[in-house]
Amino acid sequence: MSDKRDYYEVLGISKSAGASEVKSAYRKIALKHHPDRNPDDPSAEAKFKEAAEAYDVLSDEEKRPMYDQYGHAGVDGTPHGFGGGAQGGFSVDDIMSAFGDIFGGGGGGGGGVFEQFFGGGRGRSRASQGEPGESLRIDLHLTLEEVATGTSKTIEYKRQVSCGICSGSGSKPGTQPKQCSTCQGMGQVHQRQGFFSVQTACPTCRGRGITIEHPCVSCHGSGRTEHKEEESIKIPKGIEDGQIMQIRGAGNHGILGGPPGNLLIYLHVSQHKTFHRRGSDLSCQIPIRFAQAMFGATVLVPTLDKKVEMRIPKGTQPGEKFRLKGQGLPRDDGRGVGNLFVTVTVEVPRKPTSEQEALIQSFDEIEEGRTESGKGVASDHSEEGPSFFERIKNMF
Numbered sequence: 001m002s003d004k005r006d007y008y009e010v011l012g013i014s015k016s017a018g019a020s021e022v023k024s025a026y027r028k029i030a031l032k033h034h035p036d037r038n039p040d041d042p043s044a045e046a047k048f049k050e051a052a053e054a055y056d057v058l059s060d061e062e063k064r065p066m067y068d069q070y071g072h073a074g075v076d077g078t079p080h081g082f083g084g085g086a087q088g089g090f091s092v093d094d095i096m097s098a099f100g101d102i103f104g105g106g107g108g109g110g111g112g113v114f115e116q117f118f119g120g121g122r123g124r125s126r127a128s129q130g131e132p133g134e135s136l137r138i139d140l141h142l143t144l145e146e147v148a149t150g151t152s153k154t155i156e157y158k159r160q161v162s163c164g165i166c167s168g169s170g171s172k173p174g175t176q177p178k179q180c181s182t183c184q185g186m187g188q189v190h191q192r193q194g195f196f197s198v199q200t201a202c203p204t205c206r207g208r209g210i211t212i213e214h215p216c217v218s219c220h221g222s223g224r225t226e227h228k229e230e231e232s233i234k235i236p237k238g239i240e241d242g243q244i245m246q247i248r249g250a251g252n253h254g255i256l257g258g259p260p261g262n263l264l265i266y267l268h269v270s271q272h273k274t275f276h277r278r279g280s281d282l283s284c285q286i287p288i289r290f291a292q293a294m295f296g297a298t299v300l301v302p303t304l305d306k307k308v309e310m311r312i313p314k315g316t317q318p319g320e321k322f323r324l325k326g327q328g329l330p331r332d333d334g335r336g337v338g339n340l341f342v343t344v345t346v347e348v349p350r351k352p353t354s355e356q357e358a359l360i361q362s363f364d365e366i367e368e369g370r371t372e373s374g375k376g377v378a379s380d381h382s383e384e385g386p387s388f389f390e391r392i393k394n395m396f
């Protein structure tokens with residue numbers, strides 16, 4: 001028990017972290033260490049489980065105060081404890097439903113992650129109940145504009161469905177499958193290897209316990225045929241790159257009555273040419289003219305769907321950053337909208353005309369005179385601190 005890491009440490013958050021911080025910290029870790037994304041890394045699964053466990057406690061209004069007060073001992077004994085369950089089967093569907101909880105965001109609250117992970121305990125004995133269908137993956141690419149508004153997409157994909165001719169049995173209508181003679185219908189055989197007897201899936205029937213003597217002409221005995229699906233799905237706003245949506249039962253049909261797999265939709269958000277995204281905040285750069293920076297101005301700033309006016313003050317410096325409240329992306333928990341951070345760059349004319357050159361030349365001479373005369377100038381600037389030129393001078 002005591003060798004467990006502190007849950008706040010696991011999620012990398014402080015003890016005072018709010019509910020949404022707990023959630024987003026967990027989601028980040030869960031996405032990174034998701035077993036689907038790290039198939040060859042057993043430590044990823046351990047980290048994934050560890051984070052899920054921490055989230056289960058820290059997102060729970062009852063368990064968290066218990067944990068804060070008594071540490072691991074305060075939550076281990078609760079009815080939803082993590083004891084033996086964690087050793088159980090860890091199927092993709094279950095992980096996904098935990099994801100769905102996080103991802104759907106709708107009110108949160110209900111059932112802990114672990115109940116969803118390990119609760120079902122669906123038996124999957126092959127020979128009698130058939131084999132479950134495989135889950136399928138498709139990838140969808142979204143633009144930032146689509147993230148801002150939410151969207152609906154029509155997806156097309158192929159999946160294996162129960163054969164309509166033989167109703168999934170694989171046998172020609174009017175004929176029956178035969179009990180496998182190799183394994184006597186058990187689906188498993190014992191093989192002697194030296195002193196040991198090893199139980200393996202029957203090679204003749206591949207664990208199904210039956211053999212098909214007269215295969216169905218449509219599915220050639222497999223019980224399934226390929227079908228093209230078209231599905232319209234709604235994508236909520238505020239999606240982050242890397243999130244996964246799941247449609248239960250939309251994967252391949254099972255074999256011989258097994259349950260269907262799920263459809264996993266991996267969402268990718270494309271880079272935008274103008275905006276950089278960080279969570280629900282956006283940032284961009286806009287160029288302004290030298291005189292605008294000097295005298296102040298009202299400039300037009302692009303947002304994802306329009307242009308808005310932004311006031312820049314007198315004496316704005318290159319690289320200065322302004323915040324346009326509420327001009328970012330909607331938060332995926334439905335709570336408000338992020339901000340747009342605008343960094344101004346001051347354009348320096350690459351090919352000034354001779355008139356411009358002359359004007360700037362005399363401007364610069366005045367500026368040089370002002371800084372050279374020393375002390376008197378410093379007091380002019382005393383409220384704003386020393387000017388750029390003064391700071392340079394002070395370096396020598």
Ligand SMILES: [Zn+2]
Pocket residue numbers: 180181182183184185186187188202203204205206207208209210
């Ligand atoms: Zn067999």
Ligand SMILES: [Zn+2]
Pocket residue numbers: 163164165166167168169170171216217218219220221223224
């Ligand atoms: Zn068939």
